[in-house]
Amino acid sequence: MRIVPFIVCAAITAALVILLNSQIPTGGSKTPRLGYFLSPQKGFWQNAEPTDVSFNNDLKFDGIEGNADVYFDDRLVPHVYADNEHDAFFIQGYLHAKFRLWQMDFQTYAAGGRLSEIMGDSANGTSFLKIDKFFRRLGMVYGAENSLKEMETDPATKASCDAYTNGVNAYINSLDESSYPLEYKLLNYKPEPWTNMKSALFLKYMSYDLAGFEQDFEKTNAKSVFTKAQYQALFPYGQDSLDPINPKGAVFVKPGVNMTPPANADSLYLNYKQTVEPAAAPEKPDKNNGSNNWAVSGAKTKSGRPILCNDPHLGLNLPSIWYEMQISTPSFNAYGASFPGSPSIIIGFNDSCAWGFTNAERDVRDYYELKFKDSTLQEYWYNGAWRQATFRDEIIKIRGKPSDTEHIAMTVWGPVMYDQHYPDKLHTNKTYACRWKAHDGSNELKTFYALNHAQNYDDYTAAIASYQCPGQNMIFAAKGGDIAIKQQGQFPAKWKGQGDFIMPGDDTNYAWRGNIPDSENMVMHNPLRGFVSSANQLTYDTSYPYYLGGSYPVYRGFIVNRNLTAMQNITTDDMEHLQTSNYNVFAEIARPALLKYIADSTLTANEKNYLDVFKSWNLNNDATETGPTIFKIWWDSLMKVTYSDEFAQTSLPLPWPDGSTLIDGIIKDSTYQFADNINTPEKETIQDDVTASFKQAVQMLQKLEGEGHLTWGKFKSSGVRHLLLIPAFSRLNITNAGGGDNIINAFTKYHGPSWRMIVELTDKINAYGIYPGGQEGNPGSKYYDAFISDWVVGKYYRLLFANREEMQQQTNLKGKIVFSKL
Amino acid sequence: MKFFIAILLTALLGYAAPLYFPWWSFAVTSFIVAVFIHQKPLKAFAGGFIALLLLWGIHAYIIDNANEHILSQKIANVLPLGGASSVLILITAFVGAIVSGFAALTASFTRGKKV
Numbered sequence: 001m002r003i004v005p006f007i008v009c010a011a012i013t014a015a016l017v018i019l020l021n022s023q024i025p026t027g028g029s030k031t032p033r034l035g036y037f038l039s040p041q042k043g044f045w046q047n048a049e050p051t052d053v054s055f056n057n058d059l060k061f062d063g064i065e066g067n068a069d070v071y072f073d074d075r076l077v078p079h080v081y082a083d084n085e086h087d088a089f090f091i092q093g094y095l096h097a098k099f100r101l102w103q104m105d106f107q108t109y110a111a112g113g114r115l116s117e118i119m120g121d122s123a124n125g126t127s128f129l130k131i132d133k134f135f136r137r138l139g140m141v142y143g144a145e146n147s148l149k150e151m152e153t154d155p156a157t158k159a160s161c162d163a164y165t166n167g168v169n170a171y172i173n174s175l176d177e178s179s180y181p182l183e184y185k186l187l188n189y190k191p192e193p194w195t196n197m198k199s200a201l202f203l204k205y206m207s208y209d210l211a212g213f214e215q216d217f218e219k220t221n222a223k224s225v226f227t228k229a230q231y232q233a234l235f236p237y238g239q240d241s242l243d244p245i246n247p248k249g250a251v252f253v254k255p256g257v258n259m260t261p262p263a264n265a266d267s268l269y270l271n272y273k274q275t276v277e278p279a280a281a282p283e284k285p286d287k288n289n290g291s292n293n294w295a296v297s298g299a300k301t302k303s304g305r306p307i308l309c310n311d312p313h314l315g316l317n318l319p320s321i322w323y324e325m326q327i328s329t330p331s332f333n334a335y336g337a338s339f340p341g342s343p344s345i346i347i348g349f350n351d352s353c354a355w356g357f358t359n360a361e362r363d364v365r366d367y368y369e370l371k372f373k374d375s376t377l378q379e380y381w382y383n384g385a386w387r388q389a390t391f392r393d394e395i396i397k398i399r400g401k402p403s404d405t406e407h408i409a410m411t412v413w414g415p416v417m418y419d420q421h422y423p424d425k426l427h428t429n430k431t432y433a434c435r436w437k438a439h440d441g442s443n444e445l446k447t448f449y450a451l452n453h454a455q456n457y458d459d460y461t462a463a464i465a466s467y468q469c470p471g472q473n474m475i476f477a478a479k480g481g482d483i484a485i486k487q488q489g490q491f492p493a494k495w496k497g498q499g500d501f502i503m504p505g506d507d508t509n510y511a512w513r514g515n516i517p518d519s520e521n522m523v524m525h526n527p528l529r530g531f532v533s534s535a536n537q538l539t540y541d542t543s544y545p546y547y548l549g550g551s552y553p554v555y556r557g558f559i560v561n562r563n564l565t566a567m568q569n570i571t572t573d574d575m576e577h578l579q580t581s582n583y584n585v586f587a588e589i590a591r592p593a594l595l596k597y598i599a600d601s602t603l604t605a606n607e608k609n610y611l612d613v614f615k616s617w618n619l620n621n622d623a624t625e626t627g628p629t630i631f632k633i634w635w636d637s638l639m640k641v642t643y644s645d646e647f648a649q650t651s652l653p654l655p656w657p658d659g660s661t662l663i664d665g666i667i668k669d670s671t672y673q674f675a676d677n678i679n680t681p682e683k684e685t686i687q688d689d690v691t692a693s694f695k696q697a698v699q700m701l702q703k704l705e706g707e708g709h710l711t712w713g714k715f716k717s718s719g720v721r722h723l724l725l726i727p728a729f730s731r732l733n734i735t736n737a738g739g740g741d742n743i744i745n746a747f748t749k750y751h752g753p754s755w756r757m758i759v760e761l762t763d764k765i766n767a768y769g770i771y772p773g774g775q776e777g778n779p780g781s782k783y784y785d786a787f788i789s790d791w792v793v794g795k796y797y798r799l800l801f802a803n804r805e806e807m808q809q810q811t812n813l814k815g816k817i818v819f820s821k822l
Numbered sequence: 823m824k825f826f827i828a829i830l831l832t833a834l835l836g837y838a839a840p841l842y843f844p845w846w847s848f849a850v851t852s853f854i855v856a857v858f859i860h861q862k863p864l865k866a867f868a869g870g871f872i873a874l875l876l877l878w879g880i881h882a883y884i885i886d887n888a889n890e891h892i893l894s895q896k897i898a899n900v901l902p903l904g905g906a907s908s909v910l911i912l913i914t915a916f917v918g919a920i921v922s923g924f925a926a927l928t929a930s931f932t933r934g935k936k937v
Contacts, residue, residue: 005863006931013853013924017846020917035921038914039845040881041837044897045914048889182893186900728899780893 023188028124032186036177047182047780055815060822063090063166067821070095071807072814073800076775076783079326081804082819088329089160089343091819093167093194096323100340100777101171102181103319105191106723107341108198111205112141116398118189129398136394136406137422139415139439140208144200146441151200157445161196164343168194182779183724202341203445207438209314210359211470213551215655216367220501223272225649231272233665233673234643234657237496238542239554240664241589243561245473245487245534246522248541255545256517261495262509269504270497290553291358292579292744292753294533294560295477295485297526301570306477307760309575310347310356311753313746316720318730318785320773322346322755326801327452334452335801337755337771344448347755349767349801352455353478354759358534360471362491363549364437366498366512368413368505372431377409377419380431381506387412413505414439433505435512437490442468447488457482457525464488465518473534479761485532486523487539491516494547516546531564533557535744554660555742559585572768575758580745580794582621582738587631590663591619594634597666597690607698621745622738623713632715632740633700635659638693642686645677659742713737718749720772720788722779729779737792745794756796768796825869828859828926832873836922837881848874852922856929863930870926871919879915886911 020035037043055072066083068091073079078095082088096104109115113135121129135141152158172191184190222231242248262269293310301307314321322337327345336348347356372389373379379386392415394406409416413433420429443466450463460476464486467474471489476482492499492512503510522539524532537557538548562585563578595615603611610630617627639662647654665672666686675686704710709717713735722729739745739752746752752772760766772791776783790797800810807813835851843850852870861869886894886907894907903909 001933002931006928009924009928009931013849013921013928016921016924017849020921021844021846035917036845038878038917039840040878040885040914041840042845044893045882045885048885048893050888051890051892052888726900728896728905779896780889782890782892784892 028122030120030123030188032188037185042178044182044185044780046178047185047778049776049778049781051782053781055817057815057817059094059817059819061090061170061819062822063163063170064819064821068819069804070817070819071810072816073807073810074812074814075324075786075797076814077324077326077800079328079800079802079807081328081807083330085329085331086159086163087819088327089163090167090170092325092327092338092343093164093169094171094819095167095325096338096340097168097171097194099775100319100323101168101191102183103723103777104168104202104341105194105198106183107205108201111135111201111208112144112198113394113396116396116404118187118399120399121401129396129404132396133404133406133422135208136396137408137415137417138208138434139417139436140201140204141394142392142415143207143436143439143441144197144204146439147204147443148197148200148441150441150443151445152196154443154446156449157443158196160343160449161199161445164199165194165196181777199342199445202339204438206339207470209470210472211362211364211438212436213361214363214365214499214549215551216365216500216502218653218655221650221652222654223501225654226272226646228270228272230646230673234661235655236661236664237548238538239552239658239660240667241554241558241660242538242541243554243558244537244541245485245539245557246524247529250540250543252540252543252545253520255493255520257493257513259493259495259513259545261498262507264507265495265497269501269510290361290536290556290746292533292535292556292560292746293356293358293473293475293485294531294564295354295475295483296531296564296567296570297483298481300530300564300568301760303571303760303762303766305479305761306481306483307570307572307575307758308349308354308356308475308477308483309579309758310358310475311579311746311756312347312357312359313752314754315751316747316754316772318720318722318773318779319777320754320771322771322773324769324771324775328803332453333803335767335799336757337769340777342445342448344445344452346448347757348452349759349761349765350452350454351765352480353460353476354761354765354767355451355454355460355477356475356757357472358475359536360473360487360489360491360539361536361550361552362471362489363499363551364469364471364492366435367417367432367502368411368435368510369502370411370413370416370431370433370505372409375420377416377431380409380411382412383506383508389416409433411505413511432502437469437492440468440490442490444468456480457484460484461486461523473539475532475534477759477761479763482526483532484523484525485534487521487534489521491521491546494549496547498547499549520546529565533560533564535560551658553658553742555586555589556744556746559583559744572758572760572766576768576794576796578744579753579756579758580739582740582743582745584619584621584628584631584740584743586659586663586742587617587619587628589667590635590659591615591631593663593667594638594690594694597670597687598694599687599691602691603694606702607695610698610701611694620738621712621740621743623711623716623736625712625738626710628712628740629704629710629715630697630701634694634697637696637700638662638689641677641689641693641696642672642674645679646674648679711735712740716740716749718747718752718792720785721750731785731788734788734792756791758796765801767799767801769799770796824859824861825865828855828861828866828869829873829876831855831859832870832922832926833877836874836877836918846921848877848918849921849925852925853929856926857932860933861930863927866930867923867927871923873919874922875915875919878918879911882911882914 535556739747836848
């Protein structure tokens with residue numbers, strides 16, 4: 001034996017193995033374990049799914065009670081035929097995991113403030129620890145724990161969750177390191193067992209996304225900058241173009257609750273003086289999280305049967321938030337979009353009816369300023385006495401580092417979100433507790449479960465009665481001819497202005513006045529006009545006796561209602577056109593005003609050219625048009641020219657006015673008060689602002705034209721991004737997509753219609769749908785992003801709502817899984 | 823002949839071992855094969871190297887073809903290799919090969935020099 005070369009070579013071999021088995025830091029992140037990752041038997045190659053893969057399988061589990069067949073149609077949509085509900089939910093869990101495990105797991109890590117566990121405290125410039133702290137302090141885990149109790153108290157919900165969880169775990173248990181989803185291999189961690197708590201966390205994440213938008217700190221700051229008159233002009237309650245969900249002119253009953261503001265509110269709360277240094281949140285839910293839904297009665301359709309349409313607008317991600325499927329059991333037969341992470345069909349239809357949702361957009365999260373006795377936060381001043389706080393310790397595990405503990409004081413209002421420990425960079429030394437509707441225990445799954453079973457209007461109202469948060473406009477249509485919409489949720493009863501700003505936390509009078517009684521929530525059932533609709537606009541006109549708070553886009557609702565009023569003899573084709581319409585009604589309203597105020601005579605020939613294009617634009621935000629680009633840049637620049645001088649009075653964050661505020665302002669009043677630039681001696685007029693902003697816009701337009709990016713599609717350059725924002729796993733630079741803000745086809749850069757669905761309630765249901773994603777979450781599958789190209793151009797797929805015999809006759813199935821008892 | 827048998831055995835065991843053990847278990851089998859089929863250091867290295875080069879290269883190639891390069895192109899952007907599937911296959915093959923080659927080379931020193 002040659003000792004020296006042996007030892008040297010053995011050391012080199014061992015070093016190579018150790019190196020290739022380690023994560024190596026590069027730039028802001030770490031590589032996967034390259035030897036494992038590249039191994040064709042273990043690593044990413046195992047996730048490269050053959051394009052002709054068959055999904056045939058025969059699976060036996062302890063958790064299955066009867067027999068069930070799952071047929072995968074040509075788009076890989078599973079059609080589950082189970083002997084009983086228990087097996088159906090077990091299989092739904094199994095399928096969600098089989099096709100979407102990493103996504104559902106990752107989303108619950110995000111919701112529960114656990115990203116640092118897998119990502120480390122930061123990577124590529126993102127502080128995951130900061131995000132985790134934010135979610136923990138907001139009370140996401142606290143809220144999910146409360147909801148889990150409610151969910152597990154209801155026998156049907158508990159049974160469906162238990163079966164679902166067992167199904168997910170049956171799949172997880174079948175995995176080994178070679179079959180883990182790709183992202184686990186990339187980030188080098190392992191799937192953990194699913195629990196009902198993870199479903200609860202996922203649903204709380206939806207509450208965060210849909211009922212978590214507020215600007216209380218920004219508005220509190222605005223109070224210190226603007227007078228009351230200015231504030232009300234900048235952030236008005238209601239808009240001129242408002243066509244509320246519940247049509248204008250409705251008469252409301254006098255509220256049973258006393259809605260008078262506290263006696264000291266004018267001096268203490270609505271004072272427009274106080275400055276609060278806001279603690280910046282690491283992220284905010286997208287203000288655009290909205291949706292369209294509408295249902296027309298048989299009187300307006302060609303078939304004589306109702307048609308229901310829904311397209312929820314969310315951040316567009318891969319894997320998609322939706323997973324399409326049919327679940328058929330002896331007790332219900334439903335089809336639609338499901339949430340990986342939760343049992344039941346969420347938006348869809350069954351043998352008798354169809355249902356869908358838009359977001360109610362109500363402000364259900366408020367902050368209270370508290371005075372604590374000392375920095376231990378043991379006691380706070382409340383109703384004239386010191387009151388004891390309790391504590392929650394939230395332990396954040398950090399990959400590769402010691403854990404971090406958030407020691408959170410709990411008060412009558414809720415968790416103390418901000419104190420001297422979080423975040424400290426503004427040194428406010430003040431404490432703010434958060435009161436959020438999503439902190440309360442609630443069982444939303446009960447509603448989805450019951451909707452899956454609903455057969456008629458009464459079943460629908462019973463199904464949604466217990467639903468709390470996030471508040472939704474729940475639309476319904478049935479084969480029997482009923483159409484309906486109800487704004488459902490537990491909404492705090494607020495006096496005018498309550499919760500817009502940070503409230504005093506030492507006075508019980510500033511608490512929400514209970515909940516608005518359910519009987520005073522908007523409901524419309526078979527209205528004379530023949531349709532019901534919602535698009536996140538204000539539910540009621542401003543005479544509604546409770547304050548609505550929140551932020552409400554106005555134009556989509558306006559144009560939906562104008563179209564539906566005019567339409568007759570409607571077919572599903574007509575609905576496809578309406579749902580994918582790129583018509584810009586905001587531009588229709590704004591263009592005459594802009595053209596009225598612009599000083600033509602001062603424009604150069606080049607500027608006139610752009611103005612002519614704008615004048616002759618057909619008002620459609622189609623991908624090939626240049627009018628939308630001109631309008632968008634001009635409008636944004638006008639907003640800046642008009643408001644940025646007033647808003648520069650503070651370096652702290654302020655809420656930015658809505659476009660509708662400016663256009664309503666300048667249409668009504670040619671001496672608009674904010675037109676003047678307060679930093680110049682001259683008195684600027686709206687004519688000056690409109691002309692100056694156009695000249696500024698032309699400079700940018702010329703640059704875009706030089707780059708060949710002047711058409712709307714190229715300017716917008718939309719995309720659907722992977723949850724980890726990895727470009728190679730995303731579909732970026734989509735240049736043939738129209739749509740945008742204020743447009744029914746609400747596809748902005750990375751946000752838009754996440755599931756388009758049209759259901760005609762004929763005897764044999766006639767339904768169409770599509771979402772911008774694909775049935776497989778695996779980037780190595782051809783089904784990963786299979787629907788995106790069709791979705792972008794406004795195509796729909798006919799939804800195959802079939803019984804077992806019809807499925808057996810399908811010739812283009814991708815496979816069949818038979819589930820049976822072990 | 824001995825050289826080819828070594829390659830064949832190394833590849834065969836290099837495939838079998840990771841079915842039950844971690845990805846790097848082929849290094850152990852490459853070592854064992856080279857202990858029993860003893861060759862001069864250069865030949866031993868070449869045998870171990872070529873065996874895994876072919877095993878991992880061909881395996882990755884077959885998977886990639888069946889997948890129509892969908893995933894390899896994405897990974898070749900993540901890593902980053904300019905999106906070239908072929909480069910990714912070559913790197914994959916090389917990583918297996920270099921470990922196996924050194925394992926086999928180590929084994930060649932378990933006996934004294936042949937005269």
